[in-house]
Amino acid sequence: MEVTDLISIKTLCTHYNVPPTFINELQDYExxxxxxxxxVNYIKTTQINEVEKMIRLHYDLNINLEGLDAVYNLLQRVENLQNEVTTLHNKLRLYEDL
Incomplete structure (x- = not known):
């Protein structure tokens, strides 16, 4: 993987004003x-949006890491279900057009 697809944790923590231990704890919770x-520790640039969400949930809403894990997993399930509904809706539309 190229370094251009990565951002250092130090840079990320400086930008968002969060301690590096927070990022390490996010990894501990997978x-x-x-x-x-x-x-040097990095995260993938594709994960930046997810990390931003977790930072807001943790620091703005005071959700602890256990709660953050639960909320994040539920948000992932909701997103997956929305994608499934969209796919099924598109299939249904295909049959309606026949």
Whole structure:
């Protein structure tokens, strides 16, 4: 994986004003994946939006990490169900057009 697809945890923490331990705890709960390259910890740039959501939930709404894990997993399930509904709706529309 190229470093251009990664952002260092130090940079991320500085930008969002959060301690690096918070990011490490997110990994402990398997909410994000940390990539180590040349002894520097990174996260994938595709995970930045998810990390932003978790930062807001934790710091703005004071949701602890256990609650954050539950809320994040429920949000993922809702998103998956919305995608499934969209797919089924599109299939139904195909049959209605016949």
């Amino acid at each position: 909410l994000i994946e940390i990539v180590v390259s040349d002894n």
